[in-house]
Amino acid sequence: MAPDTSSPFKLALISMPWSIFNRPSIQLGTLKAFMEREMNCQVDAFHPYLDVANAISTETYRRISGNSWAGEALFAPLLFPEQKEKARELFFSVLSRKKPQVPDFDKLVSTIDKTCSIWIDSIKWNQYDLIGFSVCFNQLFPSLYAANQLKKTLPGVSVVFGGSSCTGQIGLSLLHHFPEIDYVVDGEGEKSLHSLCRTLNNRTSLSSKQNSVLRPGGLVEKTEEITDINELPYPDYKPYFQEMAQIFSKEPFIPTLPLEFSRGCWWNKCSFCNLNLQWERYRMKNAGRMEKETTHFMQQFECLNFSFTDNALPLKQADNYFKAIASKRIDISFFAEIRAIGQPERLKLYNQGGLSTVQVGVESLSNSLLQKMVKGTTVIDNIAVMKLCSENGIQVEGNLITEFPTTTEAEIQETLVNLEFVLPYHPLSPAAFFLGHGSPIHRDGRAFGISALLPHHKIKKLFPPHYHNSLEQLTKGYRGDRKLQHLLWKPVYQKIEQWQNFHDMRTDKKTAPLQYRDGGTFLIIRQEQPPGQPLQHRLRGLSRKIYLFCHTPQSISNILQQFKSLKEESLISFISELSQKRLMFRDNDKALSLAVHQTLQET
Ligand code: SF4
Known part of the structure; x- marks a missing residue:
């Protein structure tokens, strides 16, 4: 085949705050590698969250990025100045409970504005045929703000949004409300973005087969996904490392690299979960491919800390993978999310292969609540995984979902009693139930006493009133038993705090309690x-x-x-x-x- 000598299609991909600053964006890395393989395309990936982390200090950035609302609140006044007071209120309400002292809101907003403006001004945006924003956890307001700034100076530039925060009706709703967005990729990014770029490159109009690319008035219908994710190229993290070396030249750090073993969730039944809306099917890489990919990154970037982005590791492939990594005898370290694993040998093997920290979907210490959540686990499974991880040197992080709709007094009592049995293990954190858009409970809340869906009270602080009833949001408010649940769960919060204090006060943390x-x-x-x-x-x-x-x-x-x-x-x-x-x-x-x-x- 003759080489393609025509000038390449130029695509800019952006990941705004509040991505975790010491990790490259796997979304940008994956899309860049895929697009450059599939067509004559030059992809420039940008990570302005590094600029912001440097400007406000990495410590402050880490604290804000760990909260679902604080970061969005900081960008809200830049998009809607009239929301500043309410955004400030929200910022303090979500951060004030934790030490150290909450940073000054106005100062942060002004520093972020200045930093983003300098970054926007530093790039010649008119060279790009398309500018894409990866919009996931906590990135909606920052991305809307940056798209808005770009369109003000360059109204002719094309902007596409994609990512987990733009799925289905939410994506359509964003298109209708924000003229700065020209297209939304709904669902898995690779093929849809490729299709959009090809269409723009050929200067043709979108065909009806491209319905996973939304435009105002478009239909929500998905095109096919990648069938075998083993065929994807390795994500390209080079731009992140180049930016990091420039921005943090005086205080360099060694990043944690994201890895993707699987897409979706092999369980995919939890009643509160909306994490898998962008995937049609569950797919995984095989152990051999995953091992090669890990070794490639380790050697290319000389990093030893990795974090799996999977919702739940694929166990059979993970067995072979960790066995292979263990045989290399390297001091590698992994974080992964897992469902409750009850086999000690498996956990031992994973730990030998470098798995040092896991987030386990514990969610509850009440059997009937676990049934309502459709977790497919029981309390004894949850306690067993906490114990076995502790025994095998794996730190467990996880949440207990509190204020779950229809929780009864008996379920609270069961939780309180069972909390006494987990005292020796690493404490979990309380996470108040939120109604995720597209989750089974959101789709049919009647069984959970949800009589009406409302705009979420925190969203109302960030968007001006005329958006409240028409904009679809990722988190919904609802009419149900929220006040009752808040009261019922108070003793559980206290008991979790005692659990955390017990571990904080221990002097010899090397031995198990x-x-x-x-x-x-x-x-x-x-x-x-x-x-x-x-x-x-x-x-x-x-x-x-x-x-x-x-x-x-x-x-x-x-x-x-x-x-x-x-x-x-x-x-x-x-x-x-x-x-x-x-x-x-x-x-x-x-x-x-x-x-x-x-x-x-x-x-
Ligand atoms: S909560 Fe976790 S285990 Fe449950 S369906 Fe969602 S991703 Fe899967």
Whole structure:
């Protein structure tokens, strides 16, 4: 085939604040590599969040980017000056509870405005055929602001929005309300963006087959996705590193690199979840490809910290992947989101392969709430994964969803009791329920007592009134039992705070608060409890054997089958006694030992 010597289509891709500053944007990296492979196209990727992080300090940036609303509130007055007071109110209300002192809102707005203006002025935008914004978590106001500024100086430039915050009706609604957006890519980016660029390059009009590219009055209908994501090129992170070297030349840092093992979620049933709206199907890369991709990035950029962007790791492929990484004997470290994994060997292998921190979808410590959430897990599964991760040196991060609609007093009591059993493990954070656009509860809220959908009260502080009822937003307000839930959950918030304080106050963080040492015929359990001296418990003979057997959740019938001489009555009484002491957990017909093996934890 003769080489294409015509001048390339020029595409600018932008990721605005509040992307995590020490990571390149995987969306920009993926699209740049794909577009440059598929057509005669030059893609320039821009990460102005680096400029903003440098201007306001990385510490302040980290704090703001960790909150869903604070960053949007800082850009709201730049787009709608009349919203400044309300945006300031929102900013302080979402950040004020945490130390250190909240930064000055007005000063931040002015610094951000100045920094973004300097950045916009530094680029010759009229060289681009299309300017694209990747709009995901916390990037809506910053992207609207930048698009608005660009259109003011260059009204003829074409602007496209895409990303998880522009899916379906929300994308259409953005198009209708903001003339600075010419197109929205709805759903997976690669093929739709390619199709749009080809059309603009050929100066033809969009065909009816391009309905995943929305334009005012367009239909919401998706074109096909990438069938096999193994065929995608590696994301191109070079522009991020070039910008970082320039902006942070005096204080260089070593970034964490994002990796994508899979798209979508193999479970995809949770009633509160809207994380998978942009995907039609669940797809994954194979372990070999993933390993090569990781090695490539490690060698190209000399980084050892990686973060999987997956909603839930694909377990079978992950088994082979971590096995291969473990065999390399390198000091690599991964963060990943997982569903509750109950197999100790698997967690051990993952940790040997570098998995150091996980976000586990625990969500609740009440069985009936877990059923309402359609998590497909039980409380004992959740406690087991917290214990097994702790034992295998994997830090667990995660949330407990609070104020879930229709929560009963009995479910609150169950949660409060079960919180006492997880005291030895790394504390979770409370996350108040929000109604995500497109989630099963949003689509049919009646079963959850939701009688009407309303504009979200925080969104109302950011947008002027004439947007409130017509603009579709990612987070919805609703009429239901919100006030009641807020009251009901107060004791849970207090108990979680006590849990966090217990861990903060511990001086020896290397040892687990509940651990055992095995003497072969007996074992000694050491149990820290607030307040006072640690307790010591000794289990001998059969008691020791039962305790070790319940390392993972075991049914009563399983235990009886294992220890044939054991009477059911004695077993139940043993488990009850140890549960009262918070050394075991019993959930219906299953039991779990709670102490972690000290020797394992030290290796
Ligand atoms: S919450 Fe997590 S596990 Fe549940 S459907 Fe969403 S992505 Fe999947």
